[in-house]
Amino acid sequence: MPRADAERNRARLLESAARAFQAGGDPTLEKIARDAGVGIGTLYRHFPTREALVEAVYRTELEALCRDVDPGPHAATAFRAWLDRYAEFVLTKRGMADTFRAMVADGSLTSLRTREQVDAVVGTFLTAGAADGSLRPGIEPDDVVTLLVGTFVTLQGADDRARTGRLLDLVVCAARSTSPPAASRTTARTTPRRSPA
Incomplete structure (x- = not known):
């Protein structure tokens, strides 16, 4: 996959995850991937675990805040x-x-x-x-x-x-x-x- 496409997919996953986490509850990784318009395999390539996704969302938003x-x-x-x-x-x-x-x-x-x-x-x-x-x-x-x-x-x-x-x-x-x-x-x-x- 071209690097630009990979970066766009990663950005979409982070946006989808941020929305899902903000809504509360316990969103599944499958739902986050689906809402981002990518497959679950793409999510796992970028974020091998739920913890890795949570940390990436948190880090991205913290950097924007500061x-x-x-x-x-x-x-x-x-x-x-x-x-x-x-x-x-x-x-x-x-x-x-x-x-x-x-x-x-x-x-x-x-x-x-x-x-x-x-x-x-x-x-x-x-x-x-x-x-x-x-x-x-x-x-x-x-x-x-x-x-x-x-x-x-x-x-x-x-x-x-x-x-x-x-x-x-x-x-x-x-x-x-x-x-x-x-x-x-x-x-x-x-x-x-x-x-x-």
């Missing part, structure tokens, strides 16, 4: 938007739960370094937010991630997007700076004072 992070001119706003993506990433893994637990138990997921990658992204937002005045300086990224993990564990099995949003609002609210943004401080310093009439 890639091209842009805090923009107002890091607190960008951070809150990214947290929605992070929540979606975590809360749509229900169909992978049993396989994940087995992989965690045997150490298969150690190489993914999920916590380190998420910590790095959160650190990017916190550094930018401290610089633009939208987030308090001195916050440890891992402290924020610990709060987030606690939130997601509490909501495990729930599909309450409204409550998830409120809890993420609280996390960002706790991290927000009480000082005016950097641009406002600069304006205040450069605006000449009027002499009293």
Whole structure:
């Protein structure tokens, strides 16, 4: 099979698997292959085991989550938007739960370094937010991630997007700076004072 065709089949399998896992339940590999428009033999050529498929889906989505992070001119706003993506990433893994637990138990997921990658992204937002005045300086990224993990564990099995949003609002609210943004401080310093009439 030409390499380009093989890559397209692999991409279709990953998309099909991601949809199936997000839907919950325990999707069969046959269904995933069928929905991708390929045979089960093609699936096994790319992913010899269910664990290999789960890891590939997880790795692909984790890389997308942590890639091209842009805090923009107002890091607190960008951070809150990214947290929605992070929540979606975590809360749509229900169909992978049993396989994940087995992989965690045997150490298969150690190489993914999920916590380190998420910590790095959160650190990017916190550094930018401290610089633009939208987030308090001195916050440890891992402290924020610990709060987030606690939130997601509490909501495990729930599909309450409204409550998830409120809890993420609280996390960002706790991290927000009480000082005016950097641009406002600069304006205040450069605006000449009027002499009293």
